[in-house]
Amino acid sequence: MMLHIRGLLTPDHVRHCRDILRDATWVDGCVTAGEQSSVAKHNLQLPEDTPQAKALGEVILKALAGNAHFMSAALPLKVYPPLFNRYGEGMGFGDHIDNAIRISPVTGGRYRTDLSCTLFLSDPDDYDGGELLFEDGVSARPIKLPAGDMILYPATTVHRVEPITRGERWASFFWVQSMVADLGRRELLYRLDQAVAATRQDLGDGHAASVSLVGVYHNLVRMWAER
């Protein structure tokens, strides 16, 4: 399942991120690429242990924690400290799959990448090319979102970033280790959560059907969540 999260960052937050990133020192994006993907990857990245990356990462983590859609769809156990990249003209990232396990030099923690996130920090008008594309039918259309919007997708999918032909594409990217590793179970819980919310709205929280459905949701989470 792929989820478009609108307005994760406010325009003020996007501006703040861009102001900090503009003055930052960037390095070759291959620093975090695996052996196969480093051949396909042509972009620039902010080193993960810089004060700028850490400070902006905190802004994003806070926004994620306050976003009900993200919490429901990802059921995060832990979120990898956000990374930042930029693609200038001629840069792109060919077909690849993200590494399954990542160790953060910032936290020292080990993360299983169940979900991948791309948070756009450039508006679509700022550049040509740079669409995020999926190989395995997750989404038929190329993804290019307004600044502040995020796409959440299963990390099990082969994907690429098309070459930039004009302007620059700035983004934050990171991974989520979910409490529910299985994609099918996670998707079911998300659909159920949506249905529960609609039922509660229609029938009221006191209705027996609402109480029962909320119970089913929580008992499934209890059954499937990693402890």
Ligand code: NI
């Ligand atoms: Ni990737």
